[in-house]
Amino acid sequence: MAAFPFRLVLSRCGMLRCLLAVLLAWVSTVASPAQLAGRRPNLIVILTDDQGYGDLSAHGNPVLQTPYLDRLHREGARFTDFHVSPTCAPTRAALWTGRHEFRSGVSHTILERERLALEAVTLADVLRRAGYATGIFGKWHLGDEKRHRPDRRGFEEILIHGGGGIGQTYPGSCGDVSGNAYQDPVLLHNRRFEKTSGYCTDVYFSRAMAWMDRVRPRRPFLAYISCNAPHVPWQVRAEDAARYEGRVKPPLEKFMGMVANIDDNVGRLLDWLEARGLERETLVIFMTDNGADGGSMVFNAGMRGKKGTAYLGGTRAVSLWRWSGMIKPGDRRGLTAHLDVFPTLVELTGARVSRRVREGWDGRSLVPLLERDGADWPERTLFTHVGRWPKGTPPEHWKYKACSVRESRWQMVSADGGREPRWQLFDVGTDPGQQRDVSASQPEVVARLAARYEVWWADVRVGLVNEDVPLAETNPFKVEAWRQFGGGPTEEDRRLMDVRFNPATAPGPAR
Numbered sequence: 001m002a003a004f005p006f007r008l009v010l011s012r013c014g015m016l017r018c019l020l021a022v023l024l025a026w027v028s029t030v031a032s033p034a035q036l037a038g039r040r041p042n043l044i045v046i047l048t049d050d051q052g053y054g055d056l057s058a059h060g061n062p063v064l065q066t067p068y069l070d071r072l073h074r075e076g077a078r079f080t081d082f083h084v085s086p087t088c089a090p091t092r093a094a095l096w097t098g099r100h101e102f103r104s105g106v107s108h109t110i111l112e113r114e115r116l117a118l119e120a121v122t123l124a125d126v127l128r129r130a131g132y133a134t135g136i137f138g139k140w141h142l143g144d145e146k147r148h149r150p151d152r153r154g155f156e157e158i159l160i161h162g163g164g165g166i167g168q169t170y171p172g173s174c175g176d177v178s179g180n181a182y183q184d185p186v187l188l189h190n191r192r193f194e195k196t197s198g199y200c201t202d203v204y205f206s207r208a209m210a211w212m213d214r215v216r217p218r219r220p221f222l223a224y225i226s227c228n229a230p231h232v233p234w235q236v237r238a239e240d241a242a243r244y245e246g247r248v249k250p251p252l253e254k255f256m257g258m259v260a261n262i263d264d265n266v267g268r269l270l271d272w273l274e275a276r277g278l279e280r281e282t283l284v285i286f287m288t289d290n291g292a293d294g295g296s297m298v299f300n301a302g303m304r305g306k307k308g309t310a311y312l313g314g315t316r317a318v319s320l321w322r323w324s325g326m327i328k329p330g331d332r333r334g335l336t337a338h339l340d341v342f343p344t345l346v347e348l349t350g351a352r353v354s355r356r357v358r359e360g361w362d363g364r365s366l367v368p369l370l371e372r373d374g375a376d377w378p379e380r381t382l383f384t385h386v387g388r389w390p391k392g393t394p395p396e397h398w399k400y401k402a403c404s405v406r407e408s409r410w411q412m413v414s415a416d417g418g419r420e421p422r423w424q425l426f427d428v429g430t431d432p433g434q435q436r437d438v439s440a441s442q443p444e445v446v447a448r449l450a451a452r453y454e455v456w457w458a459d460v461r462v463g464l465v466n467e468d469v470p471l472a473e474t475n476p477f478k479v480e481a482w483r484q485f486g487g488g489p490t491e492e493d494r495r496l497m498d499v500r501f502n503p504a505t506a507p508g509p510a511r
Helices: 004-027 067-075 088-097 123-129 200-215 238-244 252-275 338-349 355-360 367-371 443-461 476-485 491-496
Strands: 042-048 077-079 133-138 157-160 186-189 192-195 221-226 282-288 319-322 330-332 382-385 403-406 410-414 424-427
Touching: 042 088, 042 200, 042 252, 042 338, 067 252, 067 282, 067 319, 077 367, 088 123, 088 338, 123 133, 123 221, 123 338, 133 200, 157 200, 186 476, 192 476, 200 221, 200 252, 238 252, 252 282, 282 338, 338 367, 382 443, 403 443, 410 443, 424 443
Parallel strands: 042 221, 042 282, 077 330, 133 157, 133 221
Antiparallel strands: 077 319, 157 186, 186 192, 282 319, 382 403, 403 410, 410 424
16 A cells, blocks of 8 residues: 555656656647747749739639649748739749849840840859759740859759740740640750640649759758749630639639649648658748739739739738748738848858848848747838830830839829829728829828839839840740751741731730
8 A cells, every 4th residue: 555655656766757858749730939940941932924813722712623722821920911013024033133133134024134144143053052953944034145044043943944934035035945735845954855745734743843853952042942833824724724614704714724733732732741741851832923914804802903013912922921820821921022032041040142242132030030020120122113115215214104112001103194293192000992092182201202102113123233234136045946956037937026026026025
């Protein structure tokens, strides 16, 4: 009998140890803020082309079903006021440099003005030097000439199409392989063209996963999966379009089928991570590259404007960040942007950057918000300019055309100015649809934001180094593919590479 209390004490101690172990296991499922910086996760960045903020069922779309993107939304941090540039190449320039695209010479999507300035340092440059394997799969759109390609900008593995989309042809260097298509596309794999098999988005995800399998035992990786879908032309697998036939006005079933295919591939990727036990070692970022285009005809989340405008509907983007067990799921409400991705991933990976690069950033690290919604997030000002003025005209003539200044509460927009502004002011906290111009009743706010715009324009203007660059005679992707496979330009190729006859450049600038 005397031994009974001693056994009872041991039993209770065992229970306490068990409870403590359970508690520690629960706490460890979400890392403390101090654990995020320098953790060196694998990085997967998915960027889609012309999918808008509203083109997601988790964001209220009444027709689209995106169960795997909804899963990312549910399991990750979701930035609810995240902004990008109004068109694709500018967003990519800002994303990979951490600074406004004008600072890197990008003011358009064609006409040599899509080329990232050679002096710009990219996130891929930095991470490769930090020991990461770096790969891009899909759309680059920051220069098709050899010295501008991603293998010269920090990516060691490349599988890309040319131009801003598969099969595109424009005057100058921006263009893809002649006659290329979304099904079985010809892609540049490192230094040789390859005829692939399958739908383009399926190819990008499959090849990215195969590459990650090869490199992951030896190094952490950065995989950039950059889809040209759902950008026009809406070339889609018949079985994907069939999901939405009769539910939307033609040809929108093609657009929605392309988004559904992207969603399926996100699901495949999540399964791939789970099967390899990589979920706690891998940060998955899903983003869209500008405001809605085709999808805005169905649902635009109550926003004014779309792709190619400076209103919120032109810049607000999807931004989902999932790192299982490390980032607590939920909304992140601060004013954030594509400019912030570079500084954030540098902090998470512990990569070293020079003072010159760091001081050149327009973005800031999102780590405080990733650690905790409601973290201290100082007020900031974001600037948008659509660019796209006619080649050969002074940028100053278009200084106030399709531009905006944004703070957390206010957005000031000059939609149709030129040499002089026509500012509208919106209190986006109370008027997110931007229906009420309050500039007349808030002259002090207009004056303050206008003064900031003047300083910003003078600062970025010197970076516009591509404005007077002569156009290349032919698209280099075409020339190199002809050299490898044989053939030469068709009459249609010649017509589209002529600035006088391409619909995008004659009589005015591209859309």
